Amino acid sequence: MSEGKIWTKNFVIVCLSSFFMFLTFYVTATAFPLYVGDHLSGNVQQMGLVITIYVVGGVLIRPFSGFWVDRFGNKKMALIGLGIFLLACICYFGASGIALFLVIRFLHGMSYAVASTATSTIAASLIPNTRKGEGMGYYSMFMSIAMVIGPAFGLLLWQDKNGMLLLSVITVIAFLSLLFVLPIKDQDTSIKSKPTAAKSSFSLREIFELKALPISIVGFVLAFSYSPIAGFIAPFANEIHQSKVASTFFIVFAVMIVVFRPLVGKIFDKFNEHVLFYPGFILFGLGLLLLSQSHTGSMVLLSGAFMGIGYGALFPCIQALAMKLSPMHRTGAANGTFFLLFDLGYGAGSYVMGLISSHSNYRTMFAAAGIVALAAIILYYFIHHKRQSAVKTIRKTASEAVE
Template sequence: MKQSEPIWTKDFIMVVLMNLFIFVYFYALLTILPVYTMQELGGTESQGGLLISGFLLSAIFARPFSGAIIERFGKKRMALVSVILFTLSSLLFISVQNIYVLLGIRFFQGIWFSIITTVTSAIAADLIPPARRGEGLGYFAMSMNLAVVIGPFIALNLLDKISFTALFALFSGIVAFGILCTALVRIPKEDDTTSAVFKLSFSNMFEKGAMRIAIVGLFVSFCYSSVISFISVYAKSLGLIQTSSYFFMVFAVAMMVTRPFTGKLYDRVGPGVVIYPSIILFSIGLCLLAFTNSGAMLLLSGAVIGMGYGSITPCLQTLAIQASPQHRSGYATATYFTLFDSGIAVGSFVFGLIVAQTGFSNIYLFSGVFVLVNLFLYTWSRKPALLKEKRNISVAD
């Protein structure tokens, strides 16, 4: 494949937009659901958190099966089905006001969110020229970075201006645009796998080739969970709650600025030259966060974490796909995200248990040191690929 082959085709743009709309909805509801639960439904903070965790748990539960579902019924078909059902379920928020019914809807949404995010990543990987896959998947991941800023920004700015009913209708409309984008995507011809019979086995739930890289992703996301779960509460304890509203904006900008360069470096030089420095940067950012005592330092830590973490994750996802047969890209993506999501869920729970005993600064310091384990885990994960390359070279000689 030549380096000049384009990434930004019409089909790739449609997939990026589809992913953007889904994650704008995801991050917006992440922001407003706890508020909605307490203000409109008379619920508690824990019930608001349950609407978030129920969604994530169902997504994690469905993820191992999503690869098999996608390969059985086809990427295009499952992309359309999942985005339509996700949109329809989001419309139910407009009329339903019972918290337990909403919990059921969120659990249902989580299943389709799992399939959508798996299939869009797999389609994106198929559309990108193999020689530019690191760069292309880096661009694709930028849609999630933009959503981190856009979703909460819209939600928080409209929260006191319009009703929750109008908010839910607005974000349902945004997701609905994803249906149009999905319908317009043309993907490479797929083998007819609809006659395949699903068996409950490891190979039908996970991709063996992607497993080692996915384990690295699990440990990375475990440390990252300390940021997404507690940054606002930590900032409030420091008297920096206003500054914290800009933390993820700086975080996202840092990721978007560095990602085009790291993606090209990945393709031209190799993953190690990106991943090793990125792990160290991620560690430095977490340690800066542990010792934060001013707004400027809080934002600086956000920028450093954005450069480090933001470069690691698309590289790992690309490696997971490259380590697997092309026809199992859906399984590889599902395997990677199953472990990645599990790392966030487990990390949020573990850090939530110990923060009362140790304090916020100490959990960030622990995360900053612990994330360095990934330097060794990544080396371990690459051993099979390096041995295979050496064998190929020997055969060629």
């Protein structure tokens, strides 16, 4: 692979595999609560558990997924993860009760964590270091496209309340995700290939990449402030008598991500991450504050545009930076650390923001999320920007001393 080439055959294939995996996630996230309520006669709490139990499964296995990817190889773990992912989709056909359905859902979430860590590590290994930000931006763009198509497709599939059709379609999509991984040549960065592998042992230092931790904490805050968007836009739109704008909001949000994503990656590679992070958090935070004060559909959509640009700049850059700051043979652990903190932020944010809305209102909740996003600017400065500046100063001083 030439130093400047991104769009290799393997990179396109892994992007498509990830697209179908993410598409399965977003389809089930919207359709499965309805499936449980209508087809399995579940109550509101059980409908909510469909999402919660999936996230819990992913969070519990996420730290180990990075360790396994580094130890056993990214393609092998991608095949195992996607294989179980497909098997879980097939098992839904036999789940006639809530308890069994939730058990399968838990295993489905675990397999998703392993597969997403492995496929994103494959993608990262295929991107030249000089274009890491741009490449990961393109990769995450496929997630954004799935985020646009998935929810609407899930609701469309459940329009006639045909459980067999819904389960058949997600099984086919999961199969395509596995199928696209098969021809990929393994970019093996496993620690087995390293001279020190014989001395390595399973420990917290192996499953967490400490160099990726500071920027992953920033990712936690981003996910925390993003969490109320998916779950509360629709009821908020109903509250302000703009119910039809809810679906359009997500389209605007995702379109802004897709349109600006290539530019974001090029800026990340050509300049430094600070050029993107400060405007990104400002736009995302202001978008949430604007949403909290929205009374018309146009204001809701404008807030979605601001948030889409900001989130589109932040998410791929945080992930790319987590890997860029880590050793090459630890990209799996870096990915696992990033996704774990992001998942935890999303889960914690959903709970806290839900509490805020229940004790006040949706406007206060979105305003609180906006304040958290803007406060992340201070956090980013102290745990990353300032530290990186200090490291550069020390290196410069040492270099001048040697000369």
